[in-house]
């Protein structure tokens with residue numbers, strides 16, 4: 001049997017259409033577009049590409065994009081001042097500070113300074129707490145995108161056994177909370193987990209978020225399982241640079257029921273969920289009923 005390949009690009013395009021419609025409705029009713037401010041400190045080339053593509057995507061979907069590029073030696077105080085200005089600016093609905101920050105800056109206090117209502121990355125401890133408490137907040141973009149892919153593929157997730165491999169604040173922990181809220185029975189695995197192959201093999205849903213090239217083997221996967229591969233690692237294969245996931249795709253795509261490719265799976269959903277969160281934040285801040293987009 002060969003697994004269904006879950007098409008993240010097409011799922012993201014569908015979500016994008018719904019976001020564009022909601023952004024247009026918001027613009028008509030509120031007299032302004034939803035606004036996303038992206039802050040970049042320094043000149044890391046990968047971060048520059050991410051920031052540019054986020055701005056471009058926001059504009060394509062009919063939103064306002066405010067890009068703030070600060071020099072690598074920006075002080076903590078100057079960065080916090082900018083965040084305070086953005087918090088107070090009514091035309092800004094979402095604030096994203098591109099991580100990682102240069103080493104002399106304290107990321108946690110920067111994230112904590114963002115108004116939770118504008119925290120479209122979903123990293124503020126208050127938003128993490130809302131998620132854990134089952135209250136509405138803003139959810140980290142990558143796990144939100146993974147959940148949308150799972151629901152698109154499987155429909156109702158209630159009662160399914162899920163394993164999330166990796167327990168970061170960015171991906172693993174919010175992913176486990178989202179699956180729990182969908183009534184899955186969740187195992188949250190990490191570097192100290194014993195007998196990972198057996199635990200992966202018992203799961204209907206496997207979400208891999210480790211960052212270790214192809215560490216999860218196809219032979220571990222239950223034939224009925226749906227696999228969401230968040231990991232991205234650059235490897236050299238046959239003398240060529242390749243991007244691979246945490247799951248050994250060649251074998252897992254035969255073993256599983258459905259699987260996301262890398263690239264083209266989770267990645268396109270992550271950026272689209274940032275747009276989703278920006279529109280959601282705009283509606284909530286304006287006191288309007290939030291559209292159902294996901």
Ligand code: NAP
Pocket residue numbers: 142165166167168169170171172189190191192193196209210211212230231232233266267270
């Ligand atoms: P992270 O903060 O480095 O966390 C990695 C997690 O993996 C940790 O919880 C760690 O456990 C666990 N781990 C490490 N080795 C393990 C092992 N042998 N067995 C089981 N668990 C193990 O990484 P992250 O930020 O969550 O990102 C994970 C991956 O997803 C990276 O490749 C990243 O590039 C990718 N990513 C992709 C997207 C996208 O849009 N496609 C978005 C975000 C992240 P401990 O806690 O015990 O150390």
